[in-house]
Amino acid sequence: xxxxxxxxxxxxxxxxxxxxxxxxxxxxxxxxxxxxxxxxxxxxxxxxxxxxxxxxxxxxxxxxxxxxxxxxxxxxxxxxxxxxxxxxxxxxxxxxxxxxxxxxxxxxxxxx
Amino acid sequence: xxxxxxxxxxxxxxxxxxxxxxxxxxxxxxxxxxxxxxxxxxxxxxxxxxxxxxxxxxxxxxxxxxxxxxxxxxxxxxxxxxxxxxxxxxxxxxxxxxxxxxxxxxxxxxx
Numbered sequence: 001x002x003x004x005x006x007x008x009x010x011x012x013x014x015x016x017x018x019x020x021x022x023x024x025x026x027x028x029x030x031x032x033x034x035x036x037x038x039x040x041x042x043x044x045x046x047x048x049x050x051x052x053x054x055x056x057x058x059x060x061x062x063x064x065x066x067x068x069x070x071x072x073x074x075x076x077x078x079x080x081x082x083x084x085x086x087x088x089x090x091x092x093x094x095x096x097x098x099x100x101x102x103x104x105x106x107x108x109x110x111x112x
Numbered sequence: 113x114x115x116x117x118x119x120x121x122x123x124x125x126x127x128x129x130x131x132x133x134x135x136x137x138x139x140x141x142x143x144x145x146x147x148x149x150x151x152x153x154x155x156x157x158x159x160x161x162x163x164x165x166x167x168x169x170x171x172x173x174x175x176x177x178x179x180x181x182x183x184x185x186x187x188x189x190x191x192x193x194x195x196x197x198x199x200x201x202x203x204x205x206x207x208x209x210x211x212x213x214x215x216x217x218x219x220x221x222x223x
Binding site (some may be wrong): 004035048056057091095100101103104105 | 199
């Protein structure tokens with residue numbers, strides 16, 4: 001069974017540009033989460049989807065971040081415009097209602 | 113979500129048993145204790161979860177005392193490939209609850 005996949009694995013952009021990260025959860029997993037780790041800090045929760053609906057977006061840092069999950073399948077996280085402090089590793093995880101979360105390998109974002 | 117405290121780092125020789133203890137004084141009645149492992153350049157990976165007493169799987173054992181204010185992850189006979197960061201998390205069981213990561217314990221296995 002394929003795990004959680006994320007694309008791209010690395011992204012380097014300039015301040016002010018837009019970047020879109022993609023996450024493909026494990027097939028059949030209704031729950032999808034986004035997390036991120038900025039340099040030297042702990043992994044922090046960003047938001048949680050149940051199917052296509054946002055269940056909890058309390059961790060989204062500001063309105064430059066937009067997450068979507070079209071049709072309850074894959075999800076995208078767009079940062080527009082990107083700032084230097086957005087640099088870090090963005091993780092996606094998915095789960096079934098009563099199982100642990102399965103994490104993807106992460107996308108390393110560098111904003112110059 | 114209950115805050116957790118665990119050692120920043122630990123060293124162990126190959127073949128030894130490693131015990132990593134996590135404190136979670138404010139654990140709630142319906143909270144479970146979950147441990148994740150993370151290798152460099154990878155996402156965290158679930159190791160084990162428990163509520164009380166002892167849980168064992170093919171990878172590790174988890175010991176939880178009666179007051180549940182702490183827990184100990186036990187890795188038997190570690191190898192170099194067990195070098196990783198280990199996170200202790202406390203929260204509702206299942207995948208519907210966001211997880212909160214602390215600093216984790218960086219385990220270095222020495223040949």
